Amino acid sequence: MSNPLADMDKPTVIFCIGTNMTEAHPVAATRLKKAIANGAKLIVADPRRIGLADISDLYLPIRVGSDAALLLGMAHVIQREGLVNDVFMADRTTEGETFLEHVKQFTPEWAEGITGVPAADIEQAALWYAQAERGAIYYTLGITEHICGVDNVQSLCNLALMTGNIGREGTGINPMRGQNNIQGAGDMGALPNNYPGFQPVTDPKNQEKFEKAWGIKVDLEKGITKVTALDSCGDAIRAMIIDGENTVVTDPNRDHCEKALKSLDLLVVIDIFLTDTAKMADVVFPAAAWGEVDGTQTNTERRVQRLRKAIDPPGEAKPDWQILQMLAQRMGFQGFEHESAKDIFNEVCSLSPTYYGLDWDRIEHGEYQWPVPEKNHPGTPRLHEDGFINGRGIFKLINYRDPAEVIDDDYPVWLTTGRRLQAYHTRTQTGRSAGIDYLLPEEVLEVHPDDAAKWGLVDGEWAELASRRGKVEIKVRTTNRSPKGTVFASFSFADVPINALTGSGYDPVTQTAELKVCAVRVKPCKKGVL
Amino acid sequence: MIMTAAEAQTHCMTLDGVEVQFVEGETIYDVARRYHKDIPTLCYDERLEPFGGCRMCVVQVEGMRSPVASCTMPAAPDMVVQTQTHEIDSHRKTLLELLISENREVDVDPLRGYASQELATLVDAYDARTGRFEGGQSGATRDDDDNPFILRDYDLCISCYRCVRVCAEHEGDYAISIMNRGFATQITTEFNGLLKDSSCTFCGQCVQTCPTGALGDKKAMRHTDTPGEIEKTRTICPYCGVGCAVDLMTKGETIVGLQPAMDGPANEGALCVKGQFAYDFIQHPDRLKAPMVRGDDGELHETDWDTALDRAADGLKRVLEQHGRHSVYGVASGRAPCEAAYSMQKFIRAGFGTNYIDNCSRA
């Protein structure tokens, strides 16, 4: 997030797109509700009539995967109506003129044709956002889990840059990170292109720096992404070590994923439960869980906070870092002589420019948001206040692209996936916490009542859902939250492996899977037919 | 513009005989708290709009005939305030005597909720267990609500409305409301039904703000009889990226409950159902307790660390030898602490000299 969570009650116009915040980030949503109570206007763009839509001033029911078209249409209106923030564009951005020329072709009427949202509503959204004293954008995986995820994010940046809604209190471009420490994992350099602190591996200076620190020269070329690695399993990739990820359930195209892992010479999994992925491993190491280890975790607003140990891990389970250290020692690797999480964190700080001013003791109370480039630096709750890291904000010319898979006669229904309030990921944790079943006993397919009638489905009865990649049986729930022609389910329940269906395509840049869109057909069935 | 404290006007007033400064917009209670005055409250929750319902926080203001509720009264220039006089003390004591005359119990287990000891603590501080009044009782317990999280023991309710207000103002959920008045007052849902049929999200905020334990954390209360003192460990919720601060409660080596950290920088006391109630997975019997390796029979078998580590290291070395360093790939967790992710990428980079590392954010 460019702005802190504390800013969430300060915008005058809030634009939420592709975020089911009341379910996926409930506590953040409570802050937005305060902004609304203070008079802020809320614009919500989402294919489903989610909880946020109920409290919005303007709801834009876009067709799944049509986000870029909506955003281009909005940029067109802002340009046409002369609402561009010229001063901001002149002072802080580049390529603006080409961009303003580029968006002239994308009228709201054109966008209506693709998104299904009335042109007048697109105009209204653009006017509100552009005229806002403080306009803030919030988004999550609804924007990124598409083949055009990068384009979508870039389109949001374009909107913020052309209106100057960035670098100030109550504005910004704010992706909400899904997992507790997904921000931290990136910060730590668990990426094929960056060392810790987002230092590119392709820069010889960084290579030198880490050679000095670790005593080994690391490739100057980027590594491959997990998606590519899975594609090359059994071929170029022969061994994998996976920590705390239930890959076969969370990743798209389960069948492909299982085959990939099976073809390895060696699979090592570190986890707290014997997940479906761990079951395929040659070696499984038992990890100490949350509540059983000391460590750090970085949240969606870049706040570095301490995790503390309250009880001992069960049996012989050990902290992940210790497991990896023991394995490294057996391999004869150098630099794995840490005594504690504190040791490791302090090593991170010494090597990462974003954490450089931090150390274990300084983060005791969690008041720092990175970057903290030097000791005594107060941290950076708000990014881009005095300028962009690379000098100027660059406009990118985006064009709309159809999703990798579009509906046709064989698969005439859109399926989109997401999260539910009471379940977390594959329920390895929430499913094992007492009482949660009372609120969410099973997965359901959300279907518009008219569609249900048309397709012969009955609320509470079963349906067979099939895509080009697989089939699942799932209970039907009729609801007006689903638009006509689009059905919804989450991937939380093992007995309804929704990701057997997904996985039609990937973003070419980030290789994020298009989990939000796939084409399916739905028909009634009796439980147990598959 | 959003006004910051520095831009607001400062004025002077007299507090317990000492001249103090305040900024416009502060209540007497706000000022007194800054100067470490110990004014008792019951219907006050600093995250909520002042309500002024219980009158425990009364103070004497010069020129006003009766004591005023400090939590709602704005501080004014040249005001002269006494926070503790004999008259005020006896007023507070009487209030407490009246309040507990309505209640079946005053002393409740601290596992019921974060604020559950507030009433009992005040009753003791003001020595109010006199039984001077015999009251009718307001609020009837809802034993029929069998949800696994929130006990609705309204026999203990003192109608402070903190639960209703936290739900509306802090959560924006408006799941509960107030029905009837006086002794017939009842906290209820829209159709006077079960919480699960209302717009309740089971965030547990009502439980944590209730000053009497009328609302209780049912999950934690299962451990009322577990022996040992309650210990609290400050940590961060293990679910989403908001990073809510929590206090994990243990008795010995048993997790008994969890409460929000009211001063958590990301959440300021708020939590959702996952953070509040889905903490006990770590003590589930399914937890892996020993390393496992795949045997000749194709099954996974438990073994000791040495065997498992050797097996993994030998396997990695063999692959390295036969297929080169670009045949090994590491996937770090977005769930585990930073130290785990750092160790994984260092394992790959410093160990194999490649950038064949990623985390699970792409899925």
Ligand code: SF4
């Ligand atoms: S249930 Fe608790 S918080 Fe709610 S009104 Fe009664 S005493 Fe106050």
Ligand code: SF4
């Ligand atoms: S309590 Fe809820 S909102 Fe807060 S970090 Fe946990 S899952 Fe996210």
Ligand code: FES
């Ligand atoms: S605390 Fe002030 S009236 Fe209740």
